[in-house]
Structure formats: C-alpha cells, structure tokens
Amino acid sequence: MTGNQTAEGPKHQKDLTRRKVVVAGAGAAVAVGTGGALAAGAFAGESGAKGAKGTSASASSTSSSGEVCYQLTSETTEGPYYIDADKIRRDITEDKEGIPLTLTLKVIDSETCKPIADAAVDVWHCDALGLYSGYESFSNGGGGGAPTDAPTDAPSGTPTGEPPSGGGGGGGHQEPTSDTRYLRGTWKTDKKGFVTFKTIFPGWYQGRCVHIHTKVHVDGEWTDAGYEGGNTCHTGQFFFDEESALAAAEVAPYATSTTERTTLDEDTIYDGSGVQGGLLKLKYKKNDIAKGVLATITMGVDPEATRTGQDS
Template sequence: MRFSASIAFALAAVAVAHPGEDHHDELEQRRSFEASAERLSLRHCAETLKARGVIERNIKRRSVLIEEHRRKRGIKKRDLEDVLNTDHNKTDLGYTPNTSAEILFAGQNSCVLTPEVTLGPYYVSGESVRRDLKEDQEGVDLILDYQIIDVTTCEPVPELYLEIWHCNSTGVYGGVNNQGNGNFDDKANINKTFGRGIQPTNEDGVAQFETLFPGHYVGRTTHIHLLAHANATLYQNKTLGNDIYSSHIGQTYFDQDLIDEVEALAPYNTNTQVQTTNARDGILAQAANQDYDPVVEWTLLGDTVAEGVFGWLAYGVNMTATEKVTPAVFRYEDGGHTNPNFGGDGPGGPGGPPPRDANTPEDKLNRGFLDKLLNPSRPSSLNGTASIILSAPPYSFKPSSVGLCYIATIIGVFLGTFFSGQIGDKLVLYPTRRNKGIYEPEYRLWIYGVLVLVVPGALLLWGVGAAHQIHWSGLLIAMGILGAAIAAGRQIPLSYCINSYTELGSDAIVTIILIRNTMSFAIGYGVTPWVAGMGYRNAFLVAAFVAMAQFSLAFVFIKYGKQLRLKSTASYFKYLEQVKNDGLIHQFDQITKPIGEASSRTQFGK
C-alpha cells in the first residue's frame, strides 16, 4: 500500500512550471533599483527629443516600417481612420479617428532598464547578431521597434547592442534544458536558437527585430526579456562572445486584450499550461507605475491579429551603471553548454536552481520526486511544486516564507502518524470484537477507506487550486493533508506486513525502501515531460484519479488478503527454515503455527 500511495503522490509533485525563475528575487531587485535611481522615466526628455528631431524621425521610421511589412505580406495599405477604428486599447489616451499620425507614432511610452534585475534561468550568451528570430517556429508575426535613450542626457544611445529572448508559442525557451521547460528529455533543445537575437542601435538609438509573438508558461504573463550590452565587441562569428561584463536588463509586456486574441489562435491554443494574466503578474505590477509603462504600443499589420503585429517601445538606460552577467548556458560553435557556475551570485543571477546536464547521476537522482516527497523530514520535501507555486504571483512568498509553509506538512506528518498508529490500533478493535476477539491483519487496511477520498481531494485542492490561484491557506491545508498521507502511506502497509509475517519485519522495511527508491529514480524520466505537457490542472486531475485507484487496491487485500496468506504458508516456513540455517533468525523454535492460523488465533480486546 505504501508503494501505491507513493506513486500517486509523486505524480502530483512533478514541477511543470519554469522552476528556475525566482520571481520574488526579481521583485526585490527592482524595488532596490527604484529606491536608488535618480530617473525612472523619459518624461523629462520629451522636449529635448522633440527639439533634436528624434520624435519626427520616430514617426517616419515607424510609418515606413509598418508599410514595408504590410507590403511583404501582401496586405493592403490601411488609412488612418481604418487603423484608429480598430480597438488598439488606446481609449485611455483619448484617441479619435481624427488623431494625427504624429501623435499616434510619436508617443514615448517608456520603461527603464535596470542593471540589477534578475535575468532568470533562460539567458544564453553567445547568441548571434541578427534581426529575424523566427526560424522554423509557428505563430503570429511580431515586428518590434525598440529605442534606447540615456536618461541622464536625454540623447539616443547609438552603437549599443540590444538583445532579446522569449519563449515560443507553447511556452518553451530554446537553448536551455531545464525542468518544466518543454520536454526535458529533448536534449537537442539546448542547441536551438529560436526567439533569441541581438541588434545594434542606429543613430537614433533604435534596434528592430522580426520575431513571433511569445506564448505563456505557468507563473508569468506573456513577456519578452531584453538586455542592453554596453561596451560590447562584435566578433567575426557575428556574436558578442560569452564574456559579458555589463548590461541593462528589462522585460517587454503586451496588452491583455492583444494576448487573449493571440492565445485563441493555433498553435497558441494548444498550450495546456495555466495562463497568468497581466493583472496577476507580480513582476509586471512592480514594473508598471506612474513613472514608466513597460507595455508596448502596437497596431495590426492587417485586418486581424493573425496577419501580424507591429509594436514599439522606448527604454531609458543609465549608461554609467553596468554589471557582470552570468548566463545559464554558453553558446559556442558546437552548440550550447550548461554553465556549471550558474547559481545566482551577482546581479545576473539567481533565478532559482541552475539548469544542469541531465545525464549526471546527481541530476537523475534529484529528479526522483518520490524520494523527496516520501521523506518529510528533509527541507526539500514538496519542493517539486511548492517552491514554484508559492514564490510565483499572486502569492510571491519570500524564500523564508515558503520554508515556513512546510510547517503545515510537518503537522500533517504528526497527525498522519497518530491516526494510522494509535487511532488505527483503536479502530481495529471494532472488527476484532465482531470476529469473536480474533484479530486479522487486514482490519488495519480499513483506514484506506478514509485515505481513498481524502488524498485525491488534497491533490485536487493543491494542483487545481494552484492553477486557479486560490487563497494560500487552501494550499497549506492541502500540504498538511498530503503530509499526513506520507506518514500513513508508510506506516499502514509496514504494519500490515509485520502483522502478517512477523519474522520478516526487517525484510519488509528494506523491500519497501528499495521499491520506493527504484521508483523515485524511474518515475522522473516519464512523469516530468508528461506533466509538463498536460499542465497543472489536467496533471493533478489525473493524479487524483490514479491515487484513488491505487488506494482502492487496499480493498482487494481486505477481501482476499487472508486467503493469500494461507496459500503462502508452506513457502513462508520454507523460507524461515532457510534463513534460520543461515543464522539470521534465532528464535525460530518458538514458531509452531502457519502465519494464517497463528494470526487468526491472536485474541485481544475482549
């Protein structure tokens, strides 16, 4: 029974989000930067930019660019009234059909790139300088026009290399092998480069990219990562190398209405990962305030989203602030190589556990979530999902707060031990008295009648509740119940084995541990990509049904357990004779009855 409970619990515990990202660290670093920054927007630069003709050139450049891509796609030119009568979420700006092109394209919607913000676990150094990032991926075309302005001088920053990276339409980053990032067994993914590229800024501080609208993954709204290199050198292989010393870091976001339209299209609508909206993304909430707006301004390239989107945004940088970057992966001529030192030391940093080479024995063992979950005394218990869910929006718990949440699991373990032990001893008295005082080991298995309902319910509360972002107290209740299930899942089957085959108690313990550790090693290979593909909601629904089915096996032993024990009498005593001859049992002479008969004559509770 312990084996059955273990598998059910392990199925629910595999991480499906991007576990490397520590959203709380990024929020803290953003707050720290804001507290020390002198300029948090480009508002003070408006007059300077206009006087120097930058705004006028922005209008011309963006107008030409959008028409160029419309012609490329065979889309007819749309007049201004046609564009403005389409909902582009400009209502709050008071745009009307009479709004001039100067106002439409001159808006200096802006955000500030900070040197301290976490890169996360998906930054790859050594990417190519290129404009088109689409490769063989599918999705909605996205043309981006970024402008970089020095916040101290209000001047455009030319000859600065701007790098972006983002996931594909189904929420997978190319270039990194990481738990939860698509199919973990797809080792070729570390050599993929889609959604990644670098462009130099021109004399107006502008860099342009042609890519695909990104999808989503658990815990984050749709976004694009952005890094501005300072004092970079372009090598002959069209890269900036892997020794990156300075940067400014930020993220680009999109209107929720636009995201929703894109997500309704294929292949975005095949993504089963739970979607986080803009309103629930803690990092976006911190980035968007009265000083800057990190959401791109945009317009359609055609009549529908499917025909493509053109977006533009200005970023302010402080060119005197630089920091060393620590990538998760280095890219060389022969492909990607995981950075063994990636772990969060410094501003480029942590984003949670670093990606590792999946072929190392350490990684294979660490991916055994069964072992982690079945040992509640270890701090890593439940980390497969708890640390991801509770540290991500809308909870955004600090690491210390996530640790305190395990108190619920510890309490559950004590309650589960008490329930399956002392309470279990009292519960078996009732059927024993009905059986004229004769105790059968199967009586203890009736406790599974409670677990067969409670454990699937806890799995649903934990997984589906997290998917729907319920109040954190509900998740702690689920943690407590699952902690109790861990204890009961150990104690009940072990007690059943010892009651049935008393002399083999130590053998039973060793066998159960062996099965547990073997499965913890094996399940990580199959379950991780399966759950990653299904998403939280569907994975935990399946896990709940699997748990119910496996706990229900107890009723088979309740009905037929005694018959099985009686049939095993001869082989059991033959085995005892053998181990006695080997010197492993010293009180064999006291055993005079087959186990089926001996247990039936044990009387108590009268």
C-alpha cells in the same frame, strides 16, 4: 559575446525625474527607424495597449509641439534562461510557428535623452507553447499542461547553490541542456538608437504573463566574431496588454495550449508602470491578429550603470 559580466554596481534606484526628448510627433515610441518602415502603415487597426489598472502604454505628451518625456526604464530579473549572444541576427524566428511580430526598439540615454548607437541588444522569449530554446527539458510548455508543483520561470527539480532571488520569473541562471537557439538574437542599434527584430508573438507558461526578455550592452566592440567586452547597462522585460494576449490565444498554435495563462495584472514581474515598466505599444489589424503585430518601445537606460538582472 559581452565578456565576463559578474561585476555589479550599487543597487539600482529608479530615477523618477521626467526628461524631455523632441520627436517628430507625439508617438515617440513608434518613430520609424531601422526596420521600422517595414511595418509602418501595414496594419489597419491599432490596439491601444494598456497596463495594470488602465495605465496608458504610450508615453505622455507634454505639449502639442511633440515633446515627450521618458523615465528610466525599470530593471527586472534576468531569469534562468539567458544565453550570452549565441546568435548575432535580427530574424530570430527560425522555423517556429506563431503570429508574426516585428519588434522595434529605441535605446536612449535616460539622462540626456540622446540615442545610443552601436549598443548590443539581446532579446529572447518562449515559443507559442511556452518552451525556451536550449531549455526544453526545464521550461513547461502547454502541450500537456505543467506539473502542479512546478516553480514559475524556473527549472524543475532541486536547485543547487543559493536559492533564487525574487519570485515569478526569478531564479539563478541555468546551463543550456540542448543546442536549439530559436527565438534568441542580438543586434546593434543604429545611429538613431533603433534596432528591429523579426520574431513571433510569445506564448505563455505557468506563473507568467506574455513577455520578452532583453538586455542592453554598451562600450563593447563589434568584431567579425560578434560583440566583445563592454558592460550590461540594462536587463528588462517587455509586456503585452491583455487585449492582444486574449486575441492571440484564439489563434493556432496558441489555442492548443492547456496551460493556464497569468494575466498582466497578476504577473509578479510587471510593475504596472506602463512604458517605463516595459509595456509595449502594439499595432495589429482588429479581429485579425494572425496577420501580424508591430510592437514598439523606447528604453531609457543609464549607460554608466551595471544592471545584469542578478540584483533585481
């Protein structure tokens, strides 16, 4: 899909300069774009997502005129279970059971705050019981519990080659061991930088909190075969606040998991920086999360950078 992406640029330095982007209202991350209207107003209640130590998940408003500032979105490790854009689609659910999740993303240039159109956005995550498609023999789902000596977000057994970099979600890339591809997909951003995926609320597995992986590719070409060439300018993860994770854990099939869940504060990948670190803004009906969740976030990326997640 995106060609050979082994070249890497200088190690990423987070740009802490706050830049402004004018939006229709203070809730920039929930602006209705492609697919956003599908879920707008669909949920009576809203969960105010909070990060580690009470960090607010919503972007901070700088004035009543609706100006909102964004920082460069944090880079994270790719993890071992990435498959290079097998499925060009927006609905990645297939037949997996779980709480319906509408994931609406906006991609902007962190320097200019302008939306990035025609970018290829990948998302992938585990199912309700912690299994990744293509890697069921590696990922430790929660049906019978995980081995006590299993590594976090890494395959069991003796690794080959260099030791995995980073902890709790790092690990070198592993080749798929099955043909399944549920809960994976790639789609392009519209002219306003929006892209929407239909999926399910992820489950969890040993050593990691509830999360979704993502990549953003730019400067490639959309063809009948998919997306070709270009550059991976962002590799990150999206995170869910504790209130939503606890609520989901009470719903089948999540409630059948026997795997101990790592909390957001305990996770070794989430950096505690709220939206900048990938914390999603969530909307769902209070006391009835099973009806569905709307998750939104704006990603500020550097389109000229190469960020494959191998140097994070």
